[in-house]
Amino acid sequence: MSTSPRILTLRVLRSSPVEGEAPHWEDFRVEEAEGMTLFLALTEVRERLAPSLQFDFVCRAGICGSCGMLIDGKPGLACCALTRDHGTTITLAPLPVFELIGDLSVNTGKWMRGTAERLETWIHSAAKPDLTAVEPRMEPELAEAIYELDRCIECGCCVAGCGTLRMREEFVGAIGLNKIARFRLDPRDERSDEDFYDLIGDDTGVFGCMSLLGCHDVCPKGLPLQTQIAFLRRKMVAVGLK
Amino acid sequence: MTGSIEQTGLPADIPDLPAPGRAAAIPVSATRAGARLRKSRWPARLDLLQSVSGLFLALFLVAHMFFVSSILISKDAFHTVARFFEAAWLFGKPQPWVVSVVVGVVFTVFVLHAWLAMRKFPASFRQYRVFSEHKAQLRHSDTGLWWIQLWTGFALFFLGSVHLYGMLTQPELIGPYESADRIWTGTMWPLYLLLLFAVEIHGSLGLYRLALKWGAFEGRDPVHTRRRLRVAKTCFSVFFLGLGLVTLLAYVQLGIAHADQAGQRYAPSVVGNVAVRN
Numbered sequence: 001m002s003t004s005p006r007i008l009t010l011r012v013l014r015s016s017p018v019e020g021e022a023p024h025w026e027d028f029r030v031e032e033a034e035g036m037t038l039f040l041a042l043t044e045v046r047e048r049l050a051p052s053l054q055f056d057f058v059c060r061a062g063i064c065g066s067c068g069m070l071i072d073g074k075p076g077l078a079c080c081a082l083t084r085d086h087g088t089t090i091t092l093a094p095l096p097v098f099e100l101i102g103d104l105s106v107n108t109g110k111w112m113r114g115t116a117e118r119l120e121t122w123i124h125s126a127a128k129p130d131l132t133a134v135e136p137r138m139e140p141e142l143a144e145a146i147y148e149l150d151r152c153i154e155c156g157c158c159v160a161g162c163g164t165l166r167m168r169e170e171f172v173g174a175i176g177l178n179k180i181a182r183f184r185l186d187p188r189d190e191r192s193d194e195d196f197y198d199l200i201g202d203d204t205g206v207f208g209c210m211s212l213l214g215c216h217d218v219c220p221k222g223l224p225l226q227t228q229i230a231f232l233r234r235k236m237v238a239v240g241l242k
Numbered sequence: 243m244t245g246s247i248e249q250t251g252l253p254a255d256i257p258d259l260p261a262p263g264r265a266a267a268i269p270v271s272a273t274r275a276g277a278r279l280r281k282s283r284w285p286a287r288l289d290l291l292q293s294v295s296g297l298f299l300a301l302f303l304v305a306h307m308f309f310v311s312s313i314l315i316s317k318d319a320f321h322t323v324a325r326f327f328e329a330a331w332l333f334g335k336p337q338p339w340v341v342s343v344v345v346g347v348v349f350t351v352f353v354l355h356a357w358l359a360m361r362k363f364p365a366s367f368r369q370y371r372v373f374s375e376h377k378a379q380l381r382h383s384d385t386g387l388w389w390i391q392l393w394t395g396f397a398l399f400f401l402g403s404v405h406l407y408g409m410l411t412q413p414e415l416i417g418p419y420e421s422a423d424r425i426w427t428g429t430m431w432p433l434y435l436l437l438l439f440a441v442e443i444h445g446s447l448g449l450y451r452l453a454l455k456w457g458a459f460e461g462r463d464p465v466h467t468r469r470r471l472r473v474a475k476t477c478f479s480v481f482f483l484g485l486g487l488v489t490l491l492a493y494v495q496l497g498i499a500h501a502d503q504a505g506q507r508y509a510p511s512v513v514g515n516v517a518v519r520n
Contacts, residue, residue: 070379161380163376163380163385163388167364167373197281198279202281202282202285203285203361207286210362211454212385217384224464226454227460230454230455230460231457233455233457234457236286237286239286240283240289240290241286242283
């Protein structure tokens with residue numbers, strides 16, 4: 001016996017800072033399909049009901065991190081969120097903290113670049129890079145550990161899920177701390193813990209974290225943010241006690 | 243990690259870099275290799291001090307609950323515990339000032355911990371509102387628990403101070419009748435009831451967060467450990483709230499029974515406790 005498909009109501013917080021359009025909720029009704037994701041539902045809305053609806057996507061597979069948004073109040077990726085896991089009314093809002101482009105689209109790239117510059121999240125080495133030389137060998141376990149932290153797709157969900165960062169926007173957030181943890185692991189990066197302390201050794205860095213763990217719980221990639229932040233805290237306190 | 247910058251697709255000369263919409267701790271121009279100022283070590287020490295002071299207070303809380311609940315065994319048992327802290331076993335006769343010294347140390351750590359913890363409080367109405375809305379929107383358990391920790395901590399500023407000041411200035415009035423009279427005839431039971439809930443909830447949440455904050459007991463499966471820590475936190479709260487309520491009820495009953503002779507000091511029925519023997 002077949003059941004009729006659900007009619008979903010997507011309640012979208014719409015706005016357009018460029019056109020001066022004030023934030024307001026707008027409802028769109030779509031028929032739920034088998035295995036439908038929010039990305040598919042939003043695409044249908046844009047194609048049939050609201051061509052001006054703004055939302056970002058690239059990969060549609062949870063890899064690019066473009067479609068981060070607040071789904072029923074929780075940060076998540078629209079392309080990974082199945083509509084069947086939600087009620088018939090789903091509220092969608094843009095991620096907070098980031099610069100709003102319009103509707104569900106935010107400029108995470110600008111924020112991420114600012115954080116990368118601030119925390120100097122690149123390999124620091126005094127050696128002159130030789131682009132033709134074979135890279136030094138690395139133990140597979142170490143490479144795996146670095147890769148584990150490098151899986152961050154910079155979607156911004158951890159930023160939106162962090163109560164500390166919402167209160168204090170100068171806080172580097174889990175994404176910044178995770179990147180420091182990643183470069184600290186990398187033997188090609190010659191920075192010491194003292195150097196990392198200068199980047200995150202205050203209340204805008206690792207000591208500002210209140211261990212609310214919203215970041216860890218909303219990360220769509222399941223990064224070990226809880227353990228990495230605790231690890232960094234121990235290392236940075238060790239520097240502070242020297 | 244230059245890739246992470248490049249993948250934003252943004253040109254390198256964006257005018258409002260380095261920290262869009264945010265105040266960087268250090269200007270990027272000052273963070274270039276060789277040009278960076280050495281950052282103060284105090285944030286690390288203060289962070290550690292907040293945790294250590296919290297741990298000390300939580301452990302004291304546990305010991306304190308067992309000491310005061312000795313009234314459930316007998317009046318003599320509590321009398322013996324109370325006199326023990328007056329160090330008659332050391333000085334030959336009870337010295338209430340020893341209790342004041344102990345309370346003074348606890349009070350000092352209490353104030354220190356409150357001062358350190360205040361750094362994490364919302365510092366403006368905007369921060370308060372943002373966090374409050376974030377908590378309601380996210381419906382995330384640990385975020386909600388922190389809010390409870392915040393408000394129980396705030397309540398302890400007052401409730402804990404009243405209790406500690408009383409113990410600091412009247413150390414000789416700790417005993418079965420003395421404490422029961424204070425609680426019932428002195429109408430301290432409402433304060434102690436509120437204090438009990440605030441301190442036990444705050445303490446259990448604090449210990450739980452302390453373990454997460456420093457990665458204690460992480461083991462091979464931190465997710466599983468966190469679940470177990472939550473169970474332990476709840477058990478801690480339930481056990482000590484239960485013990486505290488039963489103990490407070492015992493003092494209230496004793497206070498009611500002793501109301502006619504309020505102010506009368508307790509004399510042990512068995513000459514055998516440390517204080518009397520010495």
